[in-house]
Structure formats: structure tokens, C-alpha cells
Amino acid sequence: LIVTGATVLFLATGALGAESLSTSGNPLVEALGDGTAAKVVNYIGLAGLVASFFSIMYAYSRQTFALSRAGYLPTSLSITNSRKAPTLALIVPGVIGFVLSLTGEGAMLLNMAVFGAAVSYVLMMVSHIVLRRREPEMKRPYRTPGGIVTTSFALVIAAAAVIATFLVDPVAALWTLIAFAAFMAYFGLYSRHHLVANSPDEEFAVLAKAEEELE
Structure with missing residues (x-):
């Protein structure tokens, strides 16, 4: 990824110039022009986009399922069908x-996703x-590798x-912060009083707390 990203950065900019590509949403294709190479890159990108949709669907459904099962989200979202798939x-x-x-x-929704991801990176590093x-x-x-030193560097970048x-x-x-605040308010006012104690997530937390008290 580093090699291909750097290659696009230098070659695409060299082909059309930094000013021409500064506002481009698809710099590689624009740098390649209207020829066969540009079409091939577009088809490859389309296939990658479809693959991304599948991975995103898998990730958000399982995360929603786990949070619902533990009571952080409405428990109806963790209901599964006959094949054990979390339909809702x-x-x-x-x-x-x-x-x-x-x-x-x-564009704004994409920036919201980027902001949310950056905040999650900060929280993970901390x-x-x-x-x-x-x-x-x-x-x-x-x-x-590198322990806290590596994580601290990543924290600064995030x-x-x-x-x-x-x-x-x-x-x-701002909209992302409002969404975060809404979910935090939901947790503070409702879901923290309705957590499912026997869910795997909560059982792990209870066991960890018990071990800490024994020590």
C-alpha cells in the first residue's frame, strides 16, 4: 500500500500537475486519461468497492449485534434468524x-466517517x-512492536x-460530535441500566473485576 500510494502520488502529479489534481476525487484515472488503462483501473476500483461493501456490512452487523446483545443498543437488534444471522x-x-x-x-458523510474513525483511533491508542x-x-x-512508544506516535498522528x-x-x-453525544446520552439515561449481565462482554467484565478484588 505504501509503495502503490507513493507511486500514484508522484506519477499522477507528474502527469497532470499538483494544481490540476488538488481537487480531484479520482486522481489516478484522471492522470491516465480516456484510454484503456483508465477503464481497467476503473473496473478494478469498482470490484474493490463492492468487496468493501461486503466487509463493511459484515463489520457493522456484527458490531451492532454484539452491542445489542450486551444491552448497549436495543436488544431487538441482536435477534437472529434460523441460520443464526443477525437480520435486524x-x-x-x-x-x-x-x-x-x-x-x-x-462528501460531508465521508468526512464524518473519517472524523469518527480518527476519534476511534485516539481512543484505541489511549x-x-x-x-x-x-x-x-x-x-x-x-x-x-515498540510498545507504548509506537502507540504514542500513533496517538499524535490520530x-x-x-x-x-x-x-x-x-x-x-460537528454533526459527528452530535451523533456521539446522542449515543452517550442514550447510554447514560437508559442502556447502562439495562445491560445484559450474562452476555459474553459483560461476563468478561465481571470476571475481570472479581479477579481484581481478589488480588
């Missing part, structure tokens, strides 16, 4: 995404640092990405 967890977020796509604010400091002897099948989103599209950042 697949359909409901998909319908929401489709409705949002009809607003015509594709969580990793806290976990390594509080539980240094915990058994870990995988250890991050924080810069969050700030950059405010500079590029403050409206998208």
Missing part, C-alpha cells in the same frame, strides 16, 4: 446508511497505553487527524 443488525444500519446517501451530502501501564503482566498473544477534520469540514465534525 444487517438491515437497520443499512437502511439508515441508504437514507443518508439520498441527502446528496456524500486504551492501549492505559492497559499496558495498569496490566503490564497480562498474558498477550500479540505484543505491539489527534492531528481529528484536528485536521475540524479545519477541513467543521460541519461534518
Whole structure:
């Protein structure tokens, strides 16, 4: 990815110039022109986009299912069909995404996704640092190369990405913060009082707390 990304950065800019590509949404295709190579790249990109849709659907449905099963989201979203597929967890977020796509604010929705991802990266880096400091002897099948140093560097980059989103599209950042606030309010006012104690997520938390008290 680093090699191909750097190649596109230098060759596409060399072909059409930085000013011409500064506002391009598809710089590689524009740099290739209207020939066969551009069409091939477009078809490859289309196949990759379809594959991305499948992976996104799998990810959001399983995440919605897990949060619903634990009580963080309405428990109806974790109901499965006869083949054990989380039907509502697949359909409901998909319908929401489709409705949002009809607003015509594709660029803003993309920036909202970027802002949300950047915030999640910040939280993951902070969580990793806290976990390594509080539980240094915990058994870990995988250890991050460089440990906290690597994570701290990633935290700085992620924080810069969050700030950059405010500079590029403050409206998208604001809407994302509103969505975060709405979910936090839902958790604070309702779902934290209706958590499912015997879900795998909550059982793990209970066991961890019991072990901590015993120590």
C-alpha cells in the first residue's frame, strides 16, 4: 500500500500537475486519461468497492449485534434468524446508511466517517497505553512492536487527524460530535441500566473485576 500510494502520488502529479489534481476525487484515472488503462483501473476500483461493501456490512452487523446483545443498543437488534444471522443488525444500519446517501451530502458523510474513525483511533491508542501501564503482566498473544512508544506516535498522528477534520469540514465534525453525544446520552439515561449481565462482554467484565478484588 505504501509503495502503490507513493507511486500514484508522484506519477499522477507528474502527469497532470499538483494544481490540476488538488481537487480531484479520482486522481489516478484522471492522470491516465480516456484510454484503456483508465477503464481497467476503473473496473478494478469498482470490484474493490463492492468487496468493501461486503466487509463493511459484515463489520457493522456484527458490531451492532454484539452491542445489542450486551444491552448497549436495543436488544431487538441482536435477534437472529434460523441460520443464526443477525437480520435486524444487517438491515437497520443499512437502511439508515441508504437514507443518508439520498441527502446528496456524500462528501460531508465521508468526512464524518473519517472524523469518527480518527476519534476511534485516539481512543484505541489511549486504551492501549492505559492497559499496558495498569496490566503490564497480562498474558498477550500479540505484543505491539515498540510498545507504548509506537502507540504514542500513533496517538499524535490520530489527534492531528481529528484536528485536521475540524479545519477541513467543521460541519461534518460537528454533526459527528452530535451523533456521539446522542449515543452517550442514550447510554447514560437508559442502556447502562439495562445491560445484559450474562452476555459474553459483560461476563468478561465481571470476571475481570472479581479477579481484581481478589488480588
